[in-house]
Amino acid sequence: MSSRRKALTGMSAVMALVAVAILALTGARRPPSVELVDFGVTPRATAPVYDAVVRPASRAPIKEFHIPITHGRIQIAPGKFYEGWLFGGTVPGPVVRVRQGDRVRIVVTNDSPMPHSIDFHAARIPMNDAFGPILPGQSKAFEFTAEDPGAFMVHCGTAPVLTHIMNGMYFAMIVDPADGWGTRADKEFVVVQSEFYSQLDTATGELAMDRKAAADRDPSYVVFNGSAFQYKQHPLDVAEGDRVRFFVVNAGPNFASDFHIVGAIFDRVYPDGNPRNVLEGVQTWGIPAGGGAVFETTFDKGKSGEGMYAFVTHAFADAEKGAVGVIKVGTAAGDAMAMH
Numbered sequence: 001m002s003s004r005r006k007a008l009t010g011m012s013a014v015m016a017l018v019a020v021a022i023l024a025l026t027g028a029r030r031p032p033s034v035e036l037v038d039f040g041v042t043p044r045a046t047a048p049v050y051d052a053v054v055r056p057a058s059r060a061p062i063k064e065f066h067i068p069i070t071h072g073r074i075q076i077a078p079g080k081f082y083e084g085w086l087f088g089g090t091v092p093g094p095v096v097r098v099r100q101g102d103r104v105r106i107v108v109t110n111d112s113p114m115p116h117s118i119d120f121h122a123a124r125i126p127m128n129d130a131f132g133p134i135l136p137g138q139s140k141a142f143e144f145t146a147e148d149p150g151a152f153m154v155h156c157g158t159a160p161v162l163t164h165i166m167n168g169m170y171f172a173m174i175v176d177p178a179d180g181w182g183t184r185a186d187k188e189f190v191v192v193q194s195e196f197y198s199q200l201d202t203a204t205g206e207l208a209m210d211r212k213a214a215a216d217r218d219p220s221y222v223v224f225n226g227s228a229f230q231y232k233q234h235p236l237d238v239a240e241g242d243r244v245r246f247f248v249v250n251a252g253p254n255f256a257s258d259f260h261i262v263g264a265i266f267d268r269v270y271p272d273g274n275p276r277n278v279l280e281g282v283q284t285w286g287i288p289a290g291g292g293a294v295f296e297t298t299f300d301k302g303k304s305g306e307g308m309y310a311f312v313t314h315a316f317a318d319a320e321k322g323a324v325g326v327i328k329v330g331t332a333a334g335d336a337m338a339m340h
């Protein structure tokens with residue numbers, strides 16, 4: 001082989017190596033995967049109760065959520081129906097769950113007859129644009145990075161905000177810490193507390209909003225996940241030995257939530273759902289209107305094991321108006337509500 005020919009062979013070998021390296025690099029840099037969730041197609045289940053079980057967020061680094069706004073009839077207490085204003089067709093609206101660092105794309109479409117808007121407490125974003133009015137028949141799209149872990153409120157911010165929240169325009173957003181919660185959870189639930197202010201509409205025989213009662217802070221119902229007493233009839237199920245995480249958001253519009261589980265102690269509470277805010281050994285923790293917190297407790301054999309446990313706001317005037325439910329551990333039977 002001539003020296004010239006040898007040099008050529010050597011060069012082509014080097015070029016082949018370079019080509020392989022380029023392929024490997026570009027192959028590693030695939031376009032990021034996007035998860036699309038359309039709550040107009042897959043609304044949150046509300047029968048027989050609002051589905052309180054939350055599932056893990058996907059690994060997709062970009063998550064896109066389509067959220068319709070509609071007006072519709074909802075059940076706010078046993079046999080009591082109300083004309084609600086809805087995100088994703090339910091009250092509360094859907095649960096949006098992402099991981100810290102995810103890019104969150106939002107597309108909201110207003111299919112109702114009046115202007116609405118959407119306000120994400122989890123977003124650091126100029127509110128004048130993203131949270132601005134969406135007219136009937138129009139859509140708004142914006143995106144943000146979920147920088148802060150937590151249990152956040154999302155709501156309509158159209159004036160008067162009191163009216164839009166009291167009619168049901170809110171839901172929970174969960175942002176998982178980038179490196180996880182650091183503790184085991186066998187079950188995870190979302191609980192959104194809110195108030196309804198209603199009066200009988202004699203024309204329809206159903207309940208309609210009572211704006212004076214709302215201004216006077218005199219609710220007809222105080223509820224978990226949109227309907228009074230629903231988890232008395234249909235308790236949250238956990239197994240003996242389960243460690244349970246609750247994402248609690250208080251939508252108000254007016255009252256604080258004093259979250260408590262009768263017969264249990266929270267081994268951890270993270271105010272606002274940020275694990276840097278850790279509290280241990282907590283009996284009751286207050287969540288302001290517009291706030292959230294993460295609660296963790298264990299239902300271990302020999303302590304908080306098999307049995308029935310009521311979860312309440314410990315402001316009992318509000319619990320008596322509907323903000324009370326039951327956690328059923330194992331195969332327990334009985335009436336947790338005899339005392340609460």
Ligand code: CU
Pocket residue numbers: 085115116117156157158164169
């Ligand atoms: Cu609204």
Ligand code: CU
Pocket residue numbers: 119121153155290
């Ligand atoms: Cu707000």
